[in-house]
Amino acid sequence: MPIDYNLLRVTIDLDAIRHNHRFLRSRGTALIPVIKSDAYGHGLIPVARALAECGADFFAVGTVDEAVRLRPKVEGTVFALLGPQSPEEAREAVERGIVPIAARHDQLIRLQEAADRAKHRPVVALKFDTGMARLGFGAEDAGRVLETLSRCPLLQPQWLFSHLATADAPDQADFVREQAARFQRIRDHFDAAWPDLRCSLVNSAGLLAFPDLAWDRQRPGIALYGANPFHGTELAHLGRDLRPAMRVQAPVLAVHPLAMGASISYGRTYVADRDKTVAIVGAGYADAYSRGLSNTGWMLLHGQRAKILGRVCMQMTAVDVTDIPGVAPGDPAVLLGSDGQASITPEDLSSWWGTIPYEIFCLLGMNPREYVASSETGEGVAKPENRVMPDR
Numbered sequence: 001m002p003i004d005y006n007l008l009r010v011t012i013d014l015d016a017i018r019h020n021h022r023f024l025r026s027r028g029t030a031l032i033p034v035i036k037s038d039a040y041g042h043g044l045i046p047v048a049r050a051l052a053e054c055g056a057d058f059f060a061v062g063t064v065d066e067a068v069r070l071r072p073k074v075e076g077t078v079f080a081l082l083g084p085q086s087p088e089e090a091r092e093a094v095e096r097g098i099v100p101i102a103a104r105h106d107q108l109i110r111l112q113e114a115a116d117r118a119k120h121r122p123v124v125a126l127k128f129d130t131g132m133a134r135l136g137f138g139a140e141d142a143g144r145v146l147e148t149l150s151r152c153p154l155l156q157p158q159w160l161f162s163h164l165a166t167a168d169a170p171d172q173a174d175f176v177r178e179q180a181a182r183f184q185r186i187r188d189h190f191d192a193a194w195p196d197l198r199c200s201l202v203n204s205a206g207l208l209a210f211p212d213l214a215w216d217r218q219r220p221g222i223a224l225y226g227a228n229p230f231h232g233t234e235l236a237h238l239g240r241d242l243r244p245a246m247r248v249q250a251p252v253l254a255v256h257p258l259a260m261g262a263s264i265s266y267g268r269t270y271v272a273d274r275d276k277t278v279a280i281v282g283a284g285y286a287d288a289y290s291r292g293l294s295n296t297g298w299m300l301l302h303g304q305r306a307k308i309l310g311r312v313c314m315q316m317t318a319v320d321v322t323d324i325p326g327v328a329p330g331d332p333a334v335l336l337g338s339d340g341q342a343s344i345t346p347e348d349l350s351s352w353w354g355t356i357p358y359e360i361f362c363l364l365g366m367n368p369r370e371y372v373a374s375s376e377t378g379e380g381v382a383k384p385e386n387r388v389m390p391d392r
Contacts, residue, residue, distance in 0.1 A: 003367045006315060007282035008250040008289070010369045011337075012042050014050040016226055016245040021054055023241050024220045028207045032200060034221035035070075036062035036081060040358065041365015042225055042245060048074045051224075060219055064089040067098040079125060079159075082135070083107050090114040094122045101161060103127040103135040105148050112152035125159035126197075130182040131175060132165045139182050142189040149193075160187055160197045167205035168229040176206065180213050205229035208238040227357035231347040244346055247337030248364050250283035252301070252329050253316065258309075264318050265310030270295055276322045279306065281333040284315045288363035289335060290353050293317075297352040299333045302326065303340030306333070336364065 025031055033056050039047035048059055048070055057076035061067050067080040083101045084090035090110035093100040095118050102108050102124050115122050126145065129136030137145050149157060162183050166172030183201055190197055199215035204223035206213060208230070222229055226244030230236045258264055258276045281299060285291045294311040299319050306319035321327045336349050346357035353360060 003287060006287045006367065008248065008287040008335075008364075008367045010041075010364060010367045011247040011249075012046065012369055012371050013243075013245045013247070014046060014371055015373055016243040017042070017047055017050050017224060018054045019243050020224050020226055020245070021051055021056065024204070024207060024218075024223055025055075027211065028202075028218040028220075029214050030058075030217050031056065032058040032060050032079065032217045032219045033224055034060045034081075034203075034219050035224075036060060036066065036221075037362055038066075038365060040221065040225050041361040041363065043365070043369055043371070044070060045073050046371055047224075052076070058217060064093050064098060064100065068092055068096055071096050071098060083127075084110055084114075086110075087114070091117070094118050094120050097122075099123050099125055099159070101125045101127045103129075103137060105144070108145075108148050108152050108155065112155055115152075115154035121154050121156050123156045123158045125161050126157055127161045127163075128183070128186050130162040130179040130186070130201075132163050134163075136162065139186055142186050146190070146193055157190075157194050158196070158198060160190065160199045162186075162201050164201065164203055164206045167203055167209060168233075170209075170230070170233050170235050173209075176210060176213070180210075203229075204239075209235055222358055225346075225357075225361060227346045227361075244337065246346070246361060246365065248335040248367070249332045249337070250281050250287070250335060252279045252327060252331045252333055253282045254280040254329055255321065255327050256280075263310070265294075265313060267311055270310040276309075276320055277327075278309060278318045279321045279327050279331075279333070281317050281319060282315060283317055283333070283335060284313045286314045288366055289317070290355075290363075292354050293352055297349070298344065299335055300339040300342050300344060301331060301333050303342050305342060305344075336360070 033051050035047050038044050052074045060079040060081055063082050064080045067078045071078055079099045081101050084093055087110055091114045094114040127136040166175045200217045201215050202213050202218045204220040207218040207220055226242045228239030228242055230239050258272045258278045260272050260274050263271045283289045291312045297308045298305045302324050304324045306321050309318045309320050336344050350357045350360050
C-alpha cells in the first residue's frame with residue numbers, strides 16, 4: 001500500500017518528463033517509454049498522460065494488471081513486459097488489447113487458449129535472452145519457438161524484444177555488441193516465417209551510446225525520469241541534458257542546541273565535536289528514507305546542505321544546521337531535488353544511500369505525491385487537486 005501516514009511529500013515535475021522524452025526522441029528513431037512499477041515511483045497514469053501529450057503512442061509496463069489499469073487511460077499500444085503469469089492474465093491481455101511479452105512456451109499456449117475463447121487474434125511480442133540471463137527464450141530455442149507458434153494459429157507475433165545487460169558501463173561495450181549480434185541471428189531465424197517482425201533492444205543507455213542498434217523502437221526507462229545512466233563515467237555528457245523530475249521534502253519539527261560532547265539519536269553514533277544547532281526533520285525509514293543514510297547523507301535547508309547526524313529513525317532525522325541561520329519548525333527540508341542554487345541529485349542521494357537512482361525513485365515515490373507544471377527553469381506551481389495520488 002502507498003505510504004499515507006506521514007509528513008514527507010513528493011513533487012513530480014511532469015514538464016521535466018516531457019522534456020526528457022523530447023530529448024530521448026531526438027537521439028533515437030521511435031520510443032517505447034518504460035513506465036513500469038508505477039512509472040518508477042512517479043505515478044503511472046499522470047506520467048503516461050504527460051507522455052501521450054507530447055506524442056508517445058507506445059508504453060511498456062511490468063505486469064498485466066498494471067497494463068489493465070493503464071489501457072483505458074491512453075491511446076496507443078501497451079506492452080506487459082512480464083507477460084501473463086496465469087490463465088486469467090492471458091485472458092485479460094487478449095480481451096483488453098494488451099500486447100503481452102511471451103518469454104516461455106507455456107505463455108504462448110495460454111495466450112492461444114485465451115484467443116480461442118475470445119475469438120480474437122492478439123498481437124504478441126517474443127522475448128529472447130541474449131545475455132541478461134533473466135527472462136526470455138534462449139538464443140538456441142528459436143526453432144522450437146517457431147514450432148510452438150505453428151500450434152498457436154491465432155497469435156500474431158509482431159515484435160521481437162531483448163534487453164541489454166551492460167549498456168551503461170563504457171568498459172563493457174564489447175558485451176553490448178555480442179548481445180546485438182545474437183539478437184540479429186535470432187531475427188534472421190524468424191525471417192522466413194515472420195519477415196515483418198519489429199525489433200526492440202536498447203534501453204536508456206543503449207539509446208544514448210549505441211545509436212546504430214536502434215532497430216525499430218527504443219525502450220528508455222531511467223532517463224525519462226532524469227537520471228543519467230552514465231553518471232560518473234566518461235560518457236556522462238551523453239545524458240547531461242536530462243532533468244530530474246522528482247523532488248522530495250519534509251518539514252522541520254524542531255530546532256535545538258546540541259552541546260559539545262552530547263550525542264544524538266539511537267546508539268550514540270554521533271557525538272558533537274563542538275557546540276552545534278540541530279534540526280529534526282519529519283522523515284525516516286518508515287517513509288522509505290533509508291536508515292543507511294545515517295551519518296552519511298545530506299538534506300537542503302535554506303538553500304544549503306545540512307549533514308545528517310546520528311541514525312535515521314522511523315519518522316525523524318537530525319541534521320546539522322549550525323551554519324545555516326534562521327531554520328525554524330515548519331521550514332521545508334529538501335531530501336531530493338533543488339532548493340535555490342543548491343541541489344541533491346538522484347545520483348547524489350543514491351551514492352550516499354549505497355544504491356542506484358532506480359531504487360530511490362521507486363521507494364520514495366510510494367509517498368504522497370503532487371504534480372507541478374514547470375517552466376524550463378524548473379520553477380513550478382503545485383496542483384493541490386493532485387496531492388493525493390490520482391492513480392491509486
